[in-house]
Amino acid sequence: MSELGLGENDRLFILTGAGISAESGLATFRGSGGLWNGYRVEQVATPEAWEADPELVWRFYSMRRRDAMAAEPNAAHRALAALEQKSGDRLYLCTQNVDDLHERGGSQRVHHMHGSLFESRCVRCQERFTDRAFYEKAAALPVCATCGAPVRPHIVWFGEIPLNMEEIYAHLATSTHVLVVGTSGSVYPAAGFVQIANQRGLKTIYVGPEEPLNAEAFDTIFLGNATEVLPSFLR
Ligand code: BJW
Ligand code: ZN
Numbered sequence: 001m002s003e004l005g006l007g008e009n010d011r012l013f014i015l016t017g018a019g020i021s022a023e024s025g026l027a028t029f030r031g032s033g034g035l036w037n038g039y040r041v042e043q044v045a046t047p048e049a050w051e052a053d054p055e056l057v058w059r060f061y062s063m064r065r066r067d068a069m070a071a072e073p074n075a076a077h078r079a080l081a082a083l084e085q086k087s088g089d090r091l092y093l094c095t096q097n098v099d100d101l102h103e104r105g106g107s108q109r110v111h112h113m114h115g116s117l118f119e120s121r122c123v124r125c126q127e128r129f130t131d132r133a134f135y136e137k138a139a140a141l142p143v144c145a146t147c148g149a150p151v152r153p154h155i156v157w158f159g160e161i162p163l164n165m166e167e168i169y170a171h172l173a174t175s176t177h178v179l180v181v182g183t184s185g186s187v188y189p190a191a192g193f194v195q196i197a198n199q200r201g202l203k204t205i206y207v208g209p210e211e212p213l214n215a216e217a218f219d220t221i222f223l224g225n226a227t228e229v230l231p232s233f234l235r
Helices: 047-052 054-070 075-090 132-137 165-174 190-199 226-233
Strands: 012-016 091-095 115-122 151-155 177-181 203-208 220-223
Touching: 012 075, 012 190, 047 054, 054 115, 054 151, 075 091, 075 226, 091 165, 165 190, 177 190, 190 203, 203 226
Parallel strands: 012 091, 012 177, 177 203, 203 220
Antiparallel strands: 115 151
């Protein structure tokens, strides 16, 4: 934690976005490669899109799942896992990502505020499906074994409330430092965490190749790819 300057009594809140998985080959949402079959994420990641064409939305997530399974964690995921090893519960990792590369990179405790590609739920009885074999059988839109209703990705779409917001705000309230990696700062409420932290006087740091939209709320911005900056920064 040397360059971060964390002391014994400090607590670190980490927020990651699509940029940390970019060097693992997973496309980010905005910027180049940000389209899927000509659709913007706002057109497939909404409850309205699901209502209009659940098959299309399911296909989008089946492709995302395949891409995530084929990807490997990178040096930035591993650097955060190593930091967790050293810091224990003084570190809270909150990701907007729905891939599992933090876990496969070695992080033990990860909060997925926008859900996970590897969980689904019945739209009627809310039964959860987390078995990976489920997806191998479910290339087309699956139905719930219990009640027969459609099964949707357990993903937070636009207009839905991100998961465990109370836990997130509680960790923000007790942290002394906030490290944000690879997120454009365009999607709320996540983009507002650094503004809250900044107003409360926490030390705020951004790592990524370009300035995020909420750049003014950061004390320090390290411009560079996550795999180049994080391993040396966190050593
Ligand atoms: C690298 C790199 C490298 C590249 N190394 N970096 C008007 C004003 C304010 C808010 C709203 C508004 N209208 C509507 C809203 C609310 C809305 C919202 O924010 N909309 C905006 C578009 C304006 N938000 C919501 O609806 C959220 N819910 C909500 O607000 O509920 C009410 C509420 C209020 C208060 C408290 C609590 C709740 C829900 C948002 C759900 C977002 N869902 C998605 C899709 C689902 C997941 C999926 O399919 O994967 O989540 S959208 C998509 O964007 C995805 C991401 O998690 C999210 C953020 O994207 P991210 O990670 O920032 O990626 P990019 O592509 O934008 O940026 C990548 C970055 O990486 C870039 O900066 C690159 O430079 C960088 N990078 N290579 C490091 N090698
Ligand atoms: Zn059901």
